[in-house]
Amino acid sequence: MEISKRPQKDLQEDGLMNFITNFVRKTGVIFEFEVRKIVHDPVEVFVRLVQPILWLVIFGSVFTQYKVIPTGSTSYRAFITPGIMAQSVLFTSIFFGIAITWDRDSGILAKLMVTPTSRGAIVLGKALSAGVRGIIQSIVIVLVALALGVTFDVPPINILGILVVIVLMSTCFASLSIFLASFLRNRERFMGIIQLITMPLFFASNALYPIEMMPWWLQYIARGNPLFYVVDALRAFLISNDLSSVPLDLGVLFLITVIFTLAGTWGLKRLME
Amino acid sequence: MKAIKVKDLSKVYGKDIRAVDGISFDVDEGIIFGFLGPNGAGKSTTIKMLVTLIQSTGGMAKIFNVDIKKDPSAVRSMIGYVPQEISADSTLTGYENLMLSAKLYDIPAQERKTRIDDILEIFDLKDRAKDMVKTFSGGMIRRLEIGQSMLHKPRLLFLDEPTIGLDPSGRKLVWEHIKRLNKESGITIFLTTHYMDEADLLCDRIGIINHGKISTVDTPKALKELVGAGNMTVKLGFSADVKDALQFLTELLKGEMESVTSLDDGKWQFMIHNVTHNGPKVLTMLLANNVEIYDIEIKSPTLEDAFIKLTGTKLSEESSKASWKSVKGRRRTYKRMG
Numbered sequence: 222m223e224i225s226k227r228p229q230k231d232l233q234e235d236g237l238m239n240f241i242t243n244f245v246r247k248t249g250v251i252f253e254f255e256v257r258k259i260v261h262d263p264v265e266v267f268v269r270l271v272q273p274i275l276w277l278v279i280f281g282s283v284f285t286q287y288k289v290i291p292t293g294s295t296s297y298r299a300f301i302t303p304g305i306m307a308q309s310v311l312f313t314s315i316f317f318g319i320a321i322t323w324d325r326d327s328g329i330l331a332k333l334m335v336t337p338t339s340r341g342a343i344v345l346g347k348a349l350s351a352g353v354r355g356i357i358q359s360i361v362i363v364l365v366a367l368a369l370g371v372t373f374d375v376p377p378i379n380i381l382g383i384l385v386v387i388v389l390m391s392t393c394f395a396s397l398s399i400f401l402a403s404f405l406r407n408r409e410r411f412m413g414i415i416q417l418i419t420m421p422l423f424f425a426s427n428a429l430y431p432i433e434m435m436p437w438w439l440q441y442i443a444r445g446n447p448l449f450y451v452v453d454a455l456r457a458f459l460i461s462n463d464l465s466s467v468p469l470d471l472g473v474l475f476l477i478t479v480i481f482t483l484a485g486t487w488g489l490k491r492l493m494e
Numbered sequence: 495m496k497a498i499k500v501k502d503l504s505k506v507y508g509k510d511i512r513a514v515d516g517i518s519f520d521v522d523e524g525i526i527f528g529f530l531g532p533n534g535a536g537k538s539t540t541i542k543m544l545v546t547l548i549q550s551t552g553g554m555a556k557i558f559n560v561d562i563k564k565d566p567s568a569v570r571s572m573i574g575y576v577p578q579e580i581s582a583d584s585t586l587t588g589y590e591n592l593m594l595s596a597k598l599y600d601i602p603a604q605e606r607k608t609r610i611d612d613i614l615e616i617f618d619l620k621d622r623a624k625d626m627v628k629t630f631s632g633g634m635i636r637r638l639e640i641g642q643s644m645l646h647k648p649r650l651l652f653l654d655e656p657t658i659g660l661d662p663s664g665r666k667l668v669w670e671h672i673k674r675l676n677k678e679s680g681i682t683i684f685l686t687t688h689y690m691d692e693a694d695l696l697c698d699r700i701g702i703i704n705h706g707k708i709s710t711v712d713t714p715k716a717l718k719e720l721v722g723a724g725n726m727t728v729k730l731g732f733s734a735d736v737k738d739a740l741q742f743l744t745e746l747l748k749g750e751m752e753s754v755t756s757l758d759d760g761k762w763q764f765m766i767h768n769v770t771h772n773g774p775k776v777l778t779m780l781l782a783n784n785v786e787i788y789d790i791e792i793k794s795p796t797l798e799d800a801f802i803k804l805t806g807t808k809l810s811e812e813s814s815k816a817s818w819k820s821v822k823g824r825r826r827t828y829k830r831m832g
Contacts, residue, residue: 243600250597258585261626328581332642335545335575336598337567494548 240339247338251346256353266313266354273309273358274365277302281369290430295460299373302366303455304428307448309362310355310391311422315415317351317395318402322411325492334493344485348395352388359387363459379458382467386458386474390451393478396485403488427452450474495558497523497650497682498544502553504706505539513539515706516553521684521699523558523649526676528697529686530797532807536706537686538578541654544684545575557650571599574643578654578686582638584628588619591627592642599646613641617671633664637671644675651675653685657692665692672696690797700797704805714797721795721803723752724769726776729761731786739783743776761789769794 259266277298284290285297292300324330333343363373398415405411425439426432426448432440443449454470457463498521505514514536521527529537542548544555546566555562557569582591592613596606614620617637627635636656643651656672657665673696676683687693693700694714701711710717730736740754740762750772752765766772773792780787801807 247598250594254583254586254590254594257590258583261585326579328577328579328639329583331542331547331575331577331579332581332595332639333598334547335570335573336595337570337600338598493542 244339244342247342248346248349251333251338251343252349255347255350259350259353259357263357266357267361269313269354270309270358270361272312273305273362276308277305277362277365277369281305290434292431296371298366298369299371299460300456301429302362302371303459304426304452306359306362306387306455306459307390307426307428307452308423309358310351310387311394311448312419313354313358314348314351314391314394315398315419317347318398318400318405318411318415319408321347321399321489321492322402322406322408330489331493334489340489341482341486344396344399344489345392345482348392348399348482348485349388351391351395355387355391356384359383373459374462375459376462379462382458383455385471386451386454389471389474389478390447393447393474393481396478396481399485399492400481400488403491406492422446422448427456447474447477495523496556497521497525497558498527498684499556499559500540500544500553501555503540503543503550503555504552505536505543505548506551512706514543514550517703517706517708518553519701519708519711521682523682524676524680525698526672526683526685526696528693528700529684529703530688530690530693530697530700530801531686531703532688535703537688537703538654539706540703541575541652541684541686545573545652546570571646572648573650573652574640574646574648575652576636576639576643576654576656578658580635580639582627582630582635582642584626587624587626588614588630588638589623591638592623592645595642596645601646609645613645617641618667631664632660633667636660636664636668640668640671640675644681647679648681650682650684653683655687656685657687657689669696690801694797702801702804704807709804717797717800717804718795719768721799723765723767724792724794726764726766726769726773726793727757727761727791728764728777728780728787729759729789730780731760731788736785739780739785742783743779746779747772747775 281298281301284301288297290297290300321330324333330343334340367373401414402411405414423429425435425443426446427443428448432443432449435443450470450473454467454474457465457467457470498519500520501518502516503514503518504512504516506512517536517540529540531537539548543550544557544562546562546569550563558572560568560572562569582588583594586594589610592610593606596610601609614623617640619634619638619641622630622634627638630638640651640653640656653672657668660668669692672683672685675681685696697714699711700714700717702709702717710720712720744751744754747766750767752767753763754765755763757763764773764776766776769792773790777787777790
């Protein structure tokens with residue numbers, strides 16, 4: 222076996238264009254192998270579905286029957302289906318930092334980081350794979366909702382919109398999780414903090430009830446909650462087909478995702494120190 | 495050209511935890527260079543700085559004349575690195591692990607398959623390539639990891655404690671691979687270890703490191719000679735001539751023989767430089783003087799002796815603490831797999 226006698230610099234010659242191609246390709250590689258892991262062991266994706274389905278079946282049944290929450294002409298179960306989708310994706314992607322901490326404690330992360338691969342590509346590739354989990358979960362949730370008698374009248378173009386929202390959202394929260402993991406190196410503490418922030422995120426959003434039902438101050442908080450924009454967009458695409466607020470939802474979501482991905486990249490470097 | 499050039503390199507955590515405390519050394523191209531020291535001596539920290547995983551807080555280091563701080567990505571494409579911890583992904587197959595590395599190292603698509611097949615061949619992993627890594631033995635995982643880091647044909651390979659946690663046969667196999675890589679492809683290897691036998695067997699040069707500082711860099715032979723005399727203990731039959739013979743011997747081997755001490759039970763201890771060479775001379779001389787010999791025991795100076803002499807600490811004592819740490823680390827890994 223021979224060794225090459227020159228630095229293989231030609232492969233990453235300076236220049237923005239090269240950087241971008243390389244970044245996109247490497248993101249794709251990291252993403253590909255994360256997806257392979259899901260294929261090898263899909264059980265976990267489905268285990269995480271148990272909780273959301275219980276919400277839909279039990280919580281949904283009770284509240285649908287007594288019409289406690291005013292949801293207009295849509296049934297309550299139809300109303301919370303996008304909310305439960307968002308919850309399911311949130312709860313999966315927000316724990317991504319744990320996996321990264323495992324990869325750090327073993328040498329897996331170090332091994333990735335000594336290759337000529339941008340740190341951002343590692344974070345983005347892993348975070349995007351959370352989107353695949355999110356999509357699988359969302360499909361199952363829609364199927365369960367159909368089985369429970371919810372009807373959807375969704376134009377095909379909206380499905381594309383739903384996929385975009387789920388991928389953005391997964392990337393957003395998975396990156397946030399990586400960022401948080403760089404501060405909370407102790408896994409038990411990390412779990413605690415994550416529990417602590419997911420509940421308020423979920424309840425201070427429009428996932429289970431319209432925000433008009435909230436006291437005024439909570440409405441303000443809800444509008445600062447990324448999950449609000451996710452659920453709003455999902456509900457527009459999946460239930461109401463009233464797309465007037467979608468551009469704002471997507472814009473906000475995209476911006477937060479970019480910010481969190483950058484924070485996650487910074488966190489990844491920090492995690493190694 | 496020097497493969498590695500390090501000057502006053504240091505890493506300070508917080509205010510004054512000096513993990514690496516201003517070390518300087520060079521590594522010539524083509525050799526196996528070892529860092530020997532107990533866990534916590536700063537070996538891994540040094541490697542992590544050299545492979546651009548963490549930032550140094552002082553000094554400078556160059557890999558083939560490229561500054562690690564100025565152009566980390568050029569450094570990354572020239573080196574391979576196998577961390578101390580398990581770095582192959584247990585949730586992927588052996589082949590997938592290699593493919594992941596091949597893609598991340600920018601190996602052109604048409605070459606990937608041949609390179610991976612070569613690696614599988616070299617490291618004896620061919621028939622297990624399609625299996626999940628979690629079913630591999632420790633030795634196989636290590637071989638796979640070294641293989642992953644060789645895919646892009648690096649000029650310099652960093653191995654952090656390459657045989658930690660392996661059983662004796664696994665260690666031997668990994669040693670053979672390391673030697674062969676170095677011999678056949680001329681790749682420079684930088685490794686760290688807290689095993690004396692490993693350093694002695696593999697390394698052309700050894701840097702002794704303790705508490706973040708390098709005390710000496712030299713060949714294993716020179717380090718052992720530094721200790722001076724080895725000892726030979728011989729049980730002799732009683733003879734009136736013993737004293738005379740010993741007197742004669744001491745004069746003959748002047749400068750080589752440090753002392754002769756009578757122990758009980760007819761045993762004599764000779765402290766001699768270059769004991770494996772001079773010991774037989776002593777024996778021949780004794781026989782020529784009609785002294786009967788019943789029992790001999792020769793102990794050459796070891797790297798352990800050199801380490802004690804240079805640092806004032808026993809390597810094995812400190813590493814017993816370390817092995818508790820690594821056991822804890824391994825348990826974590828099992829917990830994850832289980």
